[in-house]
Amino acid sequence: MIKKVLVANRGEIAIRVMRSCRELGLITVAVFSEADRKSLHVRYADEAYCIGPPPSRESYLNIDSIIEVAKKSGADAIHPGYGFLSENPKFPERCVEAGIIFIGPSAYSIATMGDKVTARQTMTKAGVLVVPGTTYSITEEKQAVEVVNEIGLPVMIKASAGGGGKGMRLVRNNNDLIHYFRTAKSEALNAFGDDSVYIEKYIESPHHIEFQILADRHGNVIHLFERECSIQRRHQKVIEETPSPLMTPLLREEMGRVACAAAKAVNYEGAGTIEFIVNDNLEYYFLEMNTRLQVEHPITERVVGVDLVKEQIKIANGLPLTLKQENLRQDGHAIQCRIYAEDPDHDFMPQPGIIRQITVPLGLGVRYDGYVYEGYEIPMYYDPLISKLISWGKTRRESLDRMRRALYEYKITGVKTNIKFLERIMDVPAFLEGKYNTNFIENNKEVLFTPKKCGTECEDMAMIACFIDYLEKIEKVQPQKFTEDLASNWKDFGRKRSVLRL
Numbered sequence: 001m002i003k004k005v006l007v008a009n010r011g012e013i014a015i016r017v018m019r020s021c022r023e024l025g026l027i028t029v030a031v032f033s034e035a036d037r038k039s040l041h042v043r044y045a046d047e048a049y050c051i052g053p054p055p056s057r058e059s060y061l062n063i064d065s066i067i068e069v070a071k072k073s074g075a076d077a078i079h080p081g082y083g084f085l086s087e088n089p090k091f092p093e094r095c096v097e098a099g100i101i102f103i104g105p106s107a108y109s110i111a112t113m114g115d116k117v118t119a120r121q122t123m124t125k126a127g128v129l130v131v132p133g134t135t136y137s138i139t140e141e142k143q144a145v146e147v148v149n150e151i152g153l154p155v156m157i158k159a160s161a162g163g164g165g166k167g168m169r170l171v172r173n174n175n176d177l178i179h180y181f182r183t184a185k186s187e188a189l190n191a192f193g194d195d196s197v198y199i200e201k202y203i204e205s206p207h208h209i210e211f212q213i214l215a216d217r218h219g220n221v222i223h224l225f226e227r228e229c230s231i232q233r234r235h236q237k238v239i240e241e242t243p244s245p246l247m248t249p250l251l252r253e254e255m256g257r258v259a260c261a262a263a264k265a266v267n268y269e270g271a272g273t274i275e276f277i278v279n280d281n282l283e284y285y286f287l288e289m290n291t292r293l294q295v296e297h298p299i300t301e302r303v304v305g306v307d308l309v310k311e312q313i314k315i316a317n318g319l320p321l322t323l324k325q326e327n328l329r330q331d332g333h334a335i336q337c338r339i340y341a342e343d344p345d346h347d348f349m350p351q352p353g354i355i356r357q358i359t360v361p362l363g364l365g366v367r368y369d370g371y372v373y374e375g376y377e378i379p380m381y382y383d384p385l386i387s388k389l390i391s392w393g394k395t396r397r398e399s400l401d402r403m404r405r406a407l408y409e410y411k412i413t414g415v416k417t418n419i420k421f422l423e424r425i426m427d428v429p430a431f432l433e434g435k436y437n438t439n440f441i442e443n444n445k446e447v448l449f450t451p452k453k454c455g456t457e458c459e460d461m462a463m464i465a466c467f468i469d470y471l472e473k474i475e476k477v478q479p480q481k482f483t484e485d486l487a488s489n490w491k492d493f494g495r496k497r498s499v500l501r502l
């Protein structure tokens with residue numbers, strides 16, 4: 001049985017994973033880069049070890065140093081979180097070699113789903129409907145032309161090693177085909193070291209709906225219903241909700257069954273997500289599988305009442321699932337907003353810098369998963385996600401009203417964030433009505449990007465004026481103190497002895 005877990009990640013997800021470990025009485029080990037010495041995940045863990053310089057490649061992506069820390073610290077399991085090494089099949093492989101439990105699926109499952117052409121072949125064989133297109137990689141321009149003649153325009157050229165929108169080309173007319181085929185191939189080679197591409201029929205204005213699944217070593221697979229993830233910007237999700245406003249009970253049951261079959265087809269073990277693309281006629285197609293815990297997992301946890309990290313650990317221990325499909329229900333409605341340190345007025349440029357003031361919203365029906373504190377410097381090396389706000393309500397309306405209230409309460413100064421942008425989304429009619437697809441942000445850019453001249457934003461201006469006035473007053477009494485002083489360092493001092501330099 002797992003006693004000590006190394007969390008091979010940083011930020012909010014590292015803390016999220018360690019919280020469940022703590023509840024289970026497991027000892028936690030953090031790893032950190034030189035840029036993360038003062039990160040909260042380092043302070044939260046029972047032990048912490050430096051694994052290298054700030055760039056991910058030399059720290060959070062360095063399998064050698066992470067395995068070495070696991071061995072030295074006596075951790076018997078590694079949780080990869082999301083991003084970084086979570087979907088690299090070499091990581092579970094190396095863990096197994098070192099006799100360490102990888103809390104996640106096998107290298108085989110990750111590799112099969114990671115290569116989109118192989119995934120499409122495997123899904124087709126298992127009877128899971130994929131987007132019409134090729135189940136082999138296209139190498140010749142002549143082949144591309146033949147396929148397009150067969151399935152018809154528009155099509156998408158996608159990199160087999162891609163996923164999540166990387167290395168995609170939309171082809172609307174024949175003149176562009178050869179050019180896009182070439183550029184897609186060279187971009188894929190550049191980004192992934194693999195120039196395999198395949199072609200899919202383009203689905204106009206789709207919905208992105210995904211199903212959470214859990215699978216154990218004994219062949220049990222269950223789904224924990226869907227998440228609606230259509231509100232995205234450049235393939236980065238912004239808001240997720242469950243249940244999906246588009247879903248019907250019948251469709252949910254059918255897609256849930258298909259999602260379980262998809263997971264079974266790769267002998268899946270652990271928590272995973274099956275992504276579907278759904279058109280307005282409610283026709284759905286398998287898009288890809290994410291073989292990890294996802295950023296948006298908390299909305300499922302809230303509505304289904306399951307701690308997904310605890311389930312992952314239980315499965316990694318080889319225990320059978322005790323949750324039964326027929327006992328699972330969706331209770332109420334949950335929404336998640338991702339809070340990013342980025343500037344919506346300047347093309348969402350990341351905003352690394354020091355958090356000067358932060359007021360976190362809580363209260364009935366609100367969950368906050370974050371990792372920053374006053375005086376903390378957001379490093380420039382990683383994803384600019386600061387936190388996730390999750391609201392729950394008996395109805396969609398109540399959940400939405402709570403989210404609007406929570407966003408109103410949420411104050412961050414020092415770095416620009418997308419909070420105002422999210423507040424605007426809460427008032428867009430299409431969002432209020434739950435009638436939106438993946439074009440939502442594009443379709444509503446006028447309201448989303450033109451600052452309002454009245455209402456809550458005026459109130460905020462007044463608050464900012466008061467705050468500046470207040471700061472000026474206290475500055476006269478006492479010079480501003482930052483970073484070092486506002487954040488207590490006592491735990492760091494005690495830890496210096498256990499900090500390992502590799």
Ligand code: MV4
Pocket residue numbers: 131156163164165200201202203204206207208229230232235277287288438
């Ligand atoms: C598509 C598509 C339409 N037709 N494939 C974007 C992310 C990657 N996972 C796949 N993506 C898409 N693939 C076909 N055949 C439209 C998208 C897409 C999209 C998908 C989900 C959520 C948001 C999106 C935004 C733009 C395009």
